[in-house]
Amino acid sequence: MKNRIPLSLRVPEPKCRPGDKPDFSALKLPEAGSVPRPEISAHARELLEYPFTLIRVLDAKGRAVGPWNPKLEPETLRRGLKHMLLVRVYDDRMYRAQRQGKTSFYMKSTGEEAVAIAAAYALERDDMCFPSYRQQGLLIARGYPLIDMMNQVYSNVKDPVKGRQLPIMYSSKEYNFFTISGNLGTQFPQAVGWAMASAYKGDDRIAASWIGDGTTAEGDFHYAMTFASVYRAPVILNVVNNQWAISCFQGIAGGNEATFASKAIGYGLPGLRVDGNDFLAVYAATQWAAARARANFGATMIELYTYRAEAHSTSDDPSRYRPADEAKAWPLGDPVERLKQHLIAIGEWSEEQHQAALAEAQEQVRAANKEAEAVGVLGQGNIPSVKTMFEDVYKDMPWHLRRQRQETGV
Amino acid sequence: MPAMNMIQALNSALDVMMAKDPNVLAYGEDAGYFGGVFRVTDGLQKKYGLTRAFDSPISEGGIIATAIGMGVYGLRPVVEVQFADYIYPGYDQIVSEASKIRYRSAGEFFVPITIRTPYGGGIFGGQTHSQSPESLFTHIAGIKTVIPSNPYDAKGLLISAIEDDDPVVFFEPKRIYNGPFSGHHDQPVLPWAKHPASDVPEGHYTVPLGKAAVVRPGNDLTVLAYGTMVHVSLAAAAESGIDAEVIDLRTLVPVDIDTIVESVKKTGRCVIVHEAPRTSGYGAELCALVQENCFWHLEAPIARVTGFDTPYPHAFEWHYFPGPKRVGEAMKRTMETR
Numbered sequence: 001m002k003n004r005i006p007l008s009l010r011v012p013e014p015k016c017r018p019g020d021k022p023d024f025s026a027l028k029l030p031e032a033g034s035v036p037r038p039e040i041s042a043h044a045r046e047l048l049e050y051p052f053t054l055i056r057v058l059d060a061k062g063r064a065v066g067p068w069n070p071k072l073e074p075e076t077l078r079r080g081l082k083h084m085l086l087v088r089v090y091d092d093r094m095y096r097a098q099r100q101g102k103t104s105f106y107m108k109s110t111g112e113e114a115v116a117i118a119a120a121y122a123l124e125r126d127d128m129c130f131p132s133y134r135q136q137g138l139l140i141a142r143g144y145p146l147i148d149m150m151n152q153v154y155s156n157v158k159d160p161v162k163g164r165q166l167p168i169m170y171s172s173k174e175y176n177f178f179t180i181s182g183n184l185g186t187q188f189p190q191a192v193g194w195a196m197a198s199a200y201k202g203d204d205r206i207a208a209s210w211i212g213d214g215t216t217a218e219g220d221f222h223y224a225m226t227f228a229s230v231y232r233a234p235v236i237l238n239v240v241n242n243q244w245a246i247s248c249f250q251g252i253a254g255g256n257e258a259t260f261a262s263k264a265i266g267y268g269l270p271g272l273r274v275d276g277n278d279f280l281a282v283y284a285a286t287q288w289a290a291a292r293a294r295a296n297f298g299a300t301m302i303e304l305y306t307y308r309a310e311a312h313s314t315s316d317d318p319s320r321y322r323p324a325d326e327a328k329a330w331p332l333g334d335p336v337e338r339l340k341q342h343l344i345a346i347g348e349w350s351e352e353q354h355q356a357a358l359a360e361a362q363e364q365v366r367a368a369n370k371e372a373e374a375v376g377v378l379g380q381g382n383i384p385s386v387k388t389m390f391e392d393v394y395k396d397m398p399w400h401l402r403r404q405r406q407e408t409g410v
Numbered sequence: 411m412p413a414m415n416m417i418q419a420l421n422s423a424l425d426v427m428m429a430k431d432p433n434v435l436a437y438g439e440d441a442g443y444f445g446g447v448f449r450v451t452d453g454l455q456k457k458y459g460l461t462r463a464f465d466s467p468i469s470e471g472g473i474i475a476t477a478i479g480m481g482v483y484g485l486r487p488v489v490e491v492q493f494a495d496y497i498y499p500g501y502d503q504i505v506s507e508a509s510k511i512r513y514r515s516a517g518e519f520f521v522p523i524t525i526r527t528p529y530g531g532g533i534f535g536g537q538t539h540s541q542s543p544e545s546l547f548t549h550i551a552g553i554k555t556v557i558p559s560n561p562y563d564a565k566g567l568l569i570s571a572i573e574d575d576d577p578v579v580f581f582e583p584k585r586i587y588n589g590p591f592s593g594h595h596d597q598p599v600l601p602w603a604k605h606p607a608s609d610v611p612e613g614h615y616t617v618p619l620g621k622a623a624v625v626r627p628g629n630d631l632t633v634l635a636y637g638t639m640v641h642v643s644l645a646a647a648a649e650s651g652i653d654a655e656v657i658d659l660r661t662l663v664p665v666d667i668d669t670i671v672e673s674v675k676k677t678g679r680c681v682i683v684h685e686a687p688r689t690s691g692y693g694a695e696l697c698a699l700v701q702e703n704c705f706w707h708l709e710a711p712i713a714r715v716t717g718f719d720t721p722y723p724h725a726f727e728w729h730y731f732p733g734p735k736r737v738g739e740a741m742k743r744t745m746e747t748r
Contacts, residue, residue, distance in 0.1 A: 128483075161516045171515040178482065179515035183506040189472050190507070193479020200435065200461055200485070207479075219499065223472030230467060392517040393552050395575045398620065398664035 012251035018319060022329035029331060032059035032275075033066020037284075040292040044268045051261035051271035054305060057280035062341035068284040070122075074348035080121055080279055081339045081349070082357050084113040087137045088336060089361040090146060093369055094153050098167075098314045102377035103153050105167045109134045111309030111327060114279045114335035115210075115240050117141045122286035123208060128198075130178045130191035130209035133168055134240065142175045146365065150372035155383060158375050162384045162392075185211050185220035188237060192227045192299070195235035199296075206293040208236040208286075214245025216260055217253045225267040225301065234293035236286065237269075237301045240276065242308035247321040261303035269301050276306030277335040280342070305332070386410045413603040414610040416587045419561035420450045420526075423568035424488060426614050428458050431486065434572060435462045438473060438490030438526075442466075447492055448528055448587060474500035474525060478508050481521040486572055494529035494581060495541045508577040509552030524571045528584035529557075530638050530685050531722055531731055532591060540722040542637075542686035547579045548663045548695065554619055555662040557581045559640040560590070560607030563660060566617030574619060583637035591638055592645035593733035622666035624673065628655035631679035631710075631744055634670060634696050636660065639683045639732065646737035652745055654681075662692055670696070671703045678709035679744045683737055688716040710747035713740040 015023055035055050038047055057069050064071075072080075091108035098106040109116065116137025123129070129138050139149060151158040153167040161171050161179070171179030181187060191209035198205050215221065216239055228235055239260045243250050250256070264271025270292070274285040282304060289300035309327040311318050318324075343349030376382025387410040390401050397405075414422060427434045435458075436451050442465035445452030454463035466473050470491050477487040491497045497504075504525070512520040531540035547555045554576055558564035564582070571578035585591050589599040602608035626644055630653040633643045640658045647654035655673050659665060674680050680700050682693040693714045700712055715732045723730055 130479075161514060164516065165514050169514065171518060173515070173518040179511060179519055181507060181514075183502060186475065186503060186507050189475030189503075190479035190482065192472075193476030193481075194483045195479070196476060197480040197483035197485045200480075201483075219471050220475065223469050223475055226467050226469060227472050227476050392513045394554075394664075395512070395520065399667060400664060 012256055014249035014251065014322065016323050016326065018321065018323060020323050022323045022326040024329060024331050027331055030054050030056065032056035035068065037067035040288060040295055041297055044270050047270045048265060051259050051264060051273050054273050054275055055281050055285055056275040056278055057284060058278045058338050058342050062338065062345035064280055064342060068281060070280055070284040070287060072283065074346065076121065077339065077343055078349065080117055081336065081343060082361065083117045083137065083141050084336050084339065085358055086361045086364065087113045087117065087140050089365045090140065093365045095314065103167050104378055105314055106153065107133050107168050107313045108310050109136055111334060112240065112242055112276065112306050113137055114282050115276050115304045115306060118279045118282035119208065119286045122283045123290055126176055126205050128176045128178065128194050128205060128207045130187035130207060131180060132184065132210045132212060133180055135210050136168065139170060139172065139175060139177055144172055144175045146368040147371050150369055151375060154372055154377045156376035157382050157384050159384070162388050185215040185218035188220050188224035189227060192224050192233045192235050195233035196231050199234055204294065206234040206236065206290060208238065210238040210240055212245060213239060213241040213250045213255055213260055214248060214253045216263065225269065228299035229267040229269050232298035235299045236289040236293060237299060239301065239303045240306060241303050242306050244308045244322065246312045246316060259303060261301060264301040269299055271301045271303065273303045273305060275332055276304030277332045277338060279335060279339045412610065412612065413608040414561045415589065415602040415608065416561045416564045417449050419565040419610045420568055420582065421452055422610065422612065423565040424451060424454060427569060427572045428454065428462060430614060433485045434488065435485060436488045437464045437466045439466055439468055439492045441490045446490060448584060451490065470496055470500035471503055474503040477523045478503060478521050481523040482519050486522050488524045488526060488572055491525060491527040493539050494527045494543050495538045497527055497543065504553060504579065505550050509550045513552060520575055521577045522575045524578045524580055526580045526582060529581040530583045530585055531727065532585035532638060534724065534727055536724040537721040542684065542717065544581055544662060545686060545690060545692045548692050554578045554664065556619060556660065557583065557636045557662060558660060559583065559586065559637055559658050560605065561602055561610050562607040563617050565610055566615055567619065567660060569614065570616045570619050581637065585638045586641060590641040593642035593731065594645065595728055619661045620664045620666055622660055622669040623658045624655060624669065625658045626654065626656040628653040630654055630677060631681060631741060632657060632673040632677045633681045633683060634659060635683040636662065639685060642732065642734050643683050643737055646734040646741060649734060650738040650741050652741045654741060667699060667703065670699065674700050674704040675707045678707050681713045681715065681740050681744055683715045683732060685717050685732060687719045688714060689719050691716055710744045713744050715740045
């Protein structure tokens with residue numbers, strides 16, 4: 001007789017649910033500055049420990065410490081902080097617009113501003129970004145006009161994508177920001193293809209892409225990692241682990257069994273695990289990966305360890321599945337507060353300057369929004385001509401679309 | 411002009427385009443060093459180098475996704491999906507991405523890629539090497555679907571597909587790679603060399619997308635077919651004595667409505683033939699188009715001869731395959747209606 005016991009199915013559960021006291025005591029956070037910075041030429045085999053630690057630069061007192069400190073000029077830090085503030089204020093304003101019925105949908109990036117802004121700072125302006133829906137900071141850091149973002153969110157007559165896309169699905173070739181897809185993860189292997197093309201042409205531009213922790217479970221993640229590794233594509237593959245995929249904690253994507261960064265090991269790629277709320281750490285890791293890609297050493301996967309401080313979208317209510325005050329308990333703090341603390345600590349910023357910068361961001365957003373609302377908000381009818389609905393399906397309109405357009409009388 | 415079979419003609423199209431345009435490259439499973447399981451990319455790696463014709467991982471999703479990224483960059487990749495039956499892992503990238511990127515970016519980004527894939531039955535390939543999934547693509551706005559039926563068209567259409575700025579799914583009827591197949595599986599197949607369409611120029615030429623060909627003029631009825639079924643329909647016409655006008659659609663989307671309408675208005679009768687299962691097959695669309703455009707000229711119900719609504723069966727290959735007997739019977743029934 002075989003000794004057989006009944007099998008049992010395990011379904012992972014987060015530690016805390018609504019009503020529980022947030023508890024992050026199990027998180028092992030290495031000291032800021034404690035992780036060495038390898039050469040960009042290091043083979044992935046020499047980097048096997050990086051997926052299991054956490055690259056941090058800013059310590060609890062706001063000091064920049066250790067070998068990953070990118071030693072940015074104070075002026076760069078101030079600009080970065082202002083950009084993060086601008087994203088936060090913009091998000092708040094657009095969220096409110098949705099609640100006011102001026103658009104159908106919105107997604108904030110609150111708590112994750114450093115992920116996009118610091119990456120944009122570390123990349124070149126002509127590097128190609130294949131973002132997910134929560135990297136609006138890339139556009140803002142590259143100076144894309146707020147008014148155009150708002151026109152997109154309002155799907156009005158000046159919407160750069162002509163009212164065709166859900167709000168926040170921006171697109172800008174000029175700003176090297178690929179059209180966002182609502183199908184999660186598809187952009188990850190596309191970015192690899194773009195990077196392969198850049199390498200094929202002997203170009204010097206690299207690609208970067210972002211997905212969330214939940215999306216690592218899609219086949220596209222595996223395709224991207226495989227092709228990036230096989231063809232040594234100059235690409236940075238970012239996994240933004242914000243702990244939550246709508247209502248599912250990161251354990252449902254396998255994050256409790258192994259870190260997301262450690263998935264890189266099996267592909268022979270470096271996997272860096274980075275404090276995503278630490279502007280300097282995100283900048284430094286992106287800079288390392290970009291330099292590595294540019295030197296033809298290939299792709300890097302970066303897990304940006306952060307926390308989605310607010311709802312997934314305007315259609316979501318996180319108080320139904322996680323403790324309402326969990327964001328406040330996040331042990332890695334808030335990216336805006338931490339960079340502010342650092343700038344104050346080094347004597348390059350003050351509370352007064354911060355309030356003035358906040359007021360400036362608010363005024364900038366208020367003015368742009370006034371202008372965008374004057375153009376039109378969703379539901380008011382000030383949309384592009386209906387005949388444009390039939391355009392850009394193909395380069396040239398085929399007969400059947402022309403006939404359908406004629407049937408609608410436009 | 412040299413006589414080429416369809417494989418040689420497709421290979422020649424790739425050769426011509428890779429010589430002409432450094433942005434054209436070819437890859438897929440076994441498509442590099444080995445030259446593809448059907449040899450369509452044979453010799454390209456040797457001639458153009460490792461980075462222009464190469465092997466890919468077994469990853470249709472990755473193949474198509476990376477091609478999209480390359481297309482967005484400005485290249486014109488031609489990727490091979492080894493069998494159409496394997497295309498489904500890449501389907502999301504075609505349906506959600508390649509087809510919609512131009513639209514959703516208001517024309518800023520576009521995807522000039524060609525996805526080549528052998529399709530169709532008649533080779534005892536069973537259910538995973540015989541499928542005809544064209545209607546899963548013709549339903550998708552933003553992609554073009556092309557199916558050649560002979561070497562000359564195969565080369566000219568493939569060049570057009572590569573030069574086209576929209577994504578093209580290019581189905582290759584693998585049963586007729588080496589010779590036109592009448593559907594009489596018990597008879598020897600003639601090589602392409604005996605067929606006039608094997609006269610294929612060595613250089614660059616195009617067969618335009620969206621244009622059908624009347625491959626057999628006739629007055630009794632119109633047959634709409636593509637791929638292998640063009641040759642089956644021609645055999646059925648010859649054997650039944652019915653003066654059928656056989657139209658080879660060549661491009662399914664955008665379809666050449668003018669040629670279809672002109673013919674059906676002349677004959678008043680229409681038989682639609684495809685290998686794919688009947689329900690929601692491309693024949694349903696053709697049937698609707700003929701009805702919408704030619705209703706007052708029709709003298710008989712439109713007939714469909716198709717594969718059955720079953721998975722493609724192995725041992726029942728010739729029961730499933732719509733051969734000249736079934737096509738001929740449908741033609742006779744259509745003629746009998748007064």
